[in-house]
Amino acid sequence: MTPPVNGLGLSTRQGIVDGLNRANDDAAVTSIVITGAGGAFSGGADIKEFGTDKSLQEPNLHSVIAAVENSPKPVVAAIHSVCMGGGLELALGCHYRVAAPGCSVALPEVKLGILPGAGGTQRLPRVLGVEAALNMIVSGEAIKSEQKLFDKLVASPEELAAEALAFAQSVADVRPLPLVRNLPCKHPQGDAYFQFARNMVKGMSKNFPAPAKCVDAVEAATKRKFADGLLFERELFINLMWTPESRSLRHLFLAERAASKIPDVPSDTPKRDIKAVAVIGAGTMGGGIAMNFLNAGIPVKMLEMKQEALDRGIATIQKNYEAQLKKGKLKQDKYEQRMALLSTTLSYDDLKDADLVIEAVFEEIGVKEAVFKELDRVMKPGAILASNTSTLDVNKIANFTKRPQDVVGLHFFSPANVMKLLEVVRGDATAKDVLATVMAIAKKIKKTAVVSGVCDGFIGNRMIEQYGRQGGFLLDEGCTPEQVDKAMEKFGMAMGPFRMGDLAGNDIGWAIRKRRYTEKPDMKYSKTADLLCEKGRYGQKTGAGWYDYVPGKRDAIPNAEVVKMIEDHRASLGITPRKISDEEIVQRLVFALVNEAAYILEEGIANKASDIDVVYIFGYGFPVYRGGPLNYANEVGLFNVVQAMNRFAKNPLDDAAFWKPAPLLAKLAAEGKTFN
Numbered sequence: 158m159t160p161p162v163n164g165l166g167l168s169t170r171q172g173i174v175d176g177l178n179r180a181n182d183d184a185a186v187t188s189i190v191i192t193g194a195g196g197a198f199s200g201g202a203d204i205k206e207f208g209t210d211k212s213l214q215e216p217n218l219h220s221v222i223a224a225v226e227n228s229p230k231p232v233v234a235a236i237h238s239v240c241m242g243g244g245l246e247l248a249l250g251c252h253y254r255v256a257a258p259g260c261s262v263a264l265p266e267v268k269l270g271i272l273p274g275a276g277g278t279q280r281l282p283r284v285l286g287v288e289a290a291l292n293m294i295v296s297g298e299a300i301k302s303e304q305k306l307f308d309k310l311v312a313s314p315e316e317l318a319a320e321a322l323a324f325a326q327s328v329a330d331v332r333p334l335p336l337v338r339n340l341p342c343k344h345p346q347g348d349a350y351f352q353f354a355r356n357m358v359k360g361m362s363k364n365f366p367a368p369a370k371c372v373d374a375v376e377a378a379t380k381r382k383f384a385d386g387l388l389f390e391r392e393l394f395i396n397l398m399w400t401p402e403s404r405s406l407r408h409l410f411l412a413e414r415a416a417s418k419i420p421d422v423p424s425d426t427p428k429r430d431i432k433a434v435a436v437i438g439a440g441t442m443g444g445g446i447a448m449n450f451l452n453a454g455i456p457v458k459m460l461e462m463k464q465e466a467l468d469r470g471i472a473t474i475q476k477n478y479e480a481q482l483k484k485g486k487l488k489q490d491k492y493e494q495r496m497a498l499l500s501t502t503l504s505y506d507d508l509k510d511a512d513l514v515i516e517a518v519f520e521e522i523g524v525k526e527a528v529f530k531e532l533d534r535v536m537k538p539g540a541i542l543a544s545n546t547s548t549l550d551v552n553k554i555a556n557f558t559k560r561p562q563d564v565v566g567l568h569f570f571s572p573a574n575v576m577k578l579l580e581v582v583r584g585d586a587t588a589k590d591v592l593a594t595v596m597a598i599a600k601k602i603k604k605t606a607v608v609s610g611v612c613d614g615f616i617g618n619r620m621i622e623q624y625g626r627q628g629g630f631l632l633d634e635g636c637t638p639e640q641v642d643k644a645m646e647k648f649g650m651a652m653g654p655f656r657m658g659d660l661a662g663n664d665i666g667w668a669i670r671k672r673r674y675t676e677k678p679d680m681k682y683s684k685t686a687d688l689l690c691e692k693g694r695y696g697q698k699t700g701a702g703w704y705d706y707v708p709g710k711r712d713a714i715p716n717a718e719v720v721k722m723i724e725d726h727r728a729s730l731g732i733t734p735r736k737i738s739d740e741e742i743v744q745r746l747v748f749a750l751v752n753e754a755a756y757i758l759e760e761g762i763a764n765k766a767s768d769i770d771v772v773y774i775f776g777y778g779f780p781v782y783r784g785g786p787l788n789y790a791n792e793v794g795l796f797n798v799v800q801a802m803n804r805f806a807k808n809p810l811d812d813a814a815f816w817k818p819a820p821l822l823a824k825l826a827a828e829g830k831t832f833n
């Protein structure tokens with residue numbers, strides 16, 4: 158047993174082989190049952206071992222499965238809860254399989270950028286059929302206890318042990334022992350089917366090499382002898398293991414789970430009970446925030462100042478749900494259940510029983526002060542008071558109350574009912590049990606939460622400001638918005654910086670820059686974005702921004718006037734435009750994120766580098782196959798990142814001071830290290 162999921166690490170693999178040998182050496186034993194203690198049969202190979210010698214050390218998983226297949230006594234897998242990856246491959250190597258109902262059974266390796274590497278692509282088609290097996294392997298999705306995969310499905314998990322033992326006794330004398338590897342594996346229209354499969358997979362797996370290799374491996378199962386197919390699978394597996402895409406996916410698998418761990422908040426910290434939530438503000442953010450809790454079955458009371466604002470807020474929530482109903486993503490009964498959990502009020506006094514209150518009011522410190530003073534007055538002791546602020550100082554907000562220890566930032570990303578990222582902003586006084594509670598409630602509402610310290614812009618927006626600044630300099634130096642956006646979208650960003658500005662609203666950045674011009678007068682900015690906003694071109698919400706938009710459509714249509722505005726501005730600065738490569742565009746924008754992230758790490762605003770990757774993947778559309786800005790910098794090599802930054806610092810039109818590598822980055826680069 159290796160909690161939490163019986164990952165098949167070296168010690169577990171050794172334990173299985175030792176157990177098999179003991180059982181086969183014991184004359185009293187007539188047949189053998191393998192199962193997993195705790196909450197899983199097995200979650201597969203130990204992902205934490207990947208890339209280390211342990212994962213290849215004998216007995217490797219192939220050897221364990223060979224030991225099972227060559228056992229002179231029958232080996233029965235007693236499967237429950239979770240049977241995934243190498244765990245399912247181990248079960249397929251057993252002579253028999255007995256399962257409890259409701260198990261989650263999958264070969265999810267493709268989600269890690271690899272493919273089943275211990276015979277799954279060769280054995281699964283032999284028991285499930287080629288097409289069903291290929292679907293499972295290419296999607297990585299789980300199926301519930303699939304009858305054809307198992308020799309017996311017991312009535313309930315509680316009966317599994319006894320039933321599996323009885324089954325093992327019933328087959329003790331059956332010979333020859335059945336081996337999945339000896340089953341036939343054919344497809345009647347193999348060539349046509351696999352061509353079709355390749356075309357399908359090609360369309361869905363841009364930038365990810367693994368799915369196409371899954372097709373090759375399963376096709377080999379139908380065309381080669383078992384042993385040859387196994388070797389072919391092994392070759393494909395090892396090659397995929399070393400792709401940057403797989404390294405990124407494995408990094409993110411662990412990073413997302415590590416984000417919920419806060420170094421100085423033990424995982425057994427008692428959590429407060431959150432049975433009812435209040436939301437202040439029924440605008441776009443307030444409505445989206447409320448939906449997250451309604452979706453998780455938690456009642457929400459929404460407060461506004463005026464009835465019509467409440468009515469508008471309710472109508473927006475209904476519209477969002479009705480859109481999901483239309484797409485078949487939500488059932489009518491669920492919709493009604495969720496709406497029944499929503500209530501509204503115009504009076505703060507009605508909020509007093511809520512366990513968590515989240516304000517999503519106008520982003521102005523005076524408004525926040527009024528709200529938090531009221532909340533301090535009405536909310537019961539122990540209630541958590543959260544602000545959805547995206548830039549304001551959570552410590553200041555906490556000090557508007559007499560209970561700063563109960564105050565925390567919950568920065569949702571718009572649209573709040575869709576974006577997975579949640580920045581949990583930890584104030585100086587925020588209590589540890591408040592943090593533990595909000596991290597747990599984040600998981601309940603299916604958010605990926607990352608803890609940030611208090612600074613302007615927290616983690617994501619602080620970094621995106623530098624990213625946007627570089628975008629502005631590039632326009633001054635010779636690029637068009639479209640060229641920058643296309644370069645970044647080719648790199649893999651969901652949206653380039655200018656399309657993103659048009660989506661979020663260029664006036665938001667404008668307001669921040671106006672603050673900067675007074676706070677940090679020496680911080681250099683291109684004036685182009687201000688010129689654009691002075692024309693009222695705030696983006697999609699005004700029908701025009703860097704691009705033009707047709708009502709109801711999101712296509713960004715380049716606008717000649719905007720390009721001319723940029724050219725005229727460039728001329729007014731006496732700048733001769735130069736041709737700028739896509740590579741320089743990508744490096745300046747991404748390395749700007751990396752340098753600011755290094756400061757964020759050394760200031761302790763973020764606890765670990767992987768948290769910053771999680772913020773950018775789940776909140777800013779950074780490409781998953783690059784694993785996040787810091788993982789990408791690791792792949793490029795921090796030495797090379799610093800070299801590029803030194804080049805950028807020599808550009809008189811850029812901001813040389815900014816390109817001085819953050820001390821942490823300079824240190825890691827000099828020592829040949831990575832952010833990990």
Ligand code: T1G
Nearest residue numbers: 161162164200201202203204205242243265273274275414
């Ligand atoms: N290896 C190591 N640790 C694992 C793990 C694994 N396979 N699966 C889960 N964990 C850890 C996870 O990091 C977290 O750790 C804790 O368990 C709870 O996870 C040869 C090579 C099994 C459905 O891809 O899908 O087999 O944060 O929060 O929501 O072909 O974990 O507590 O320190 O996700 O209940 C293939 C991946 C491996 C399964 C449970 N297997 N895991 O979900 O808990 S490759 C997978 C999952 C392979 C062979 C190849 C889920 C789960 P910590 P959790 P959960």
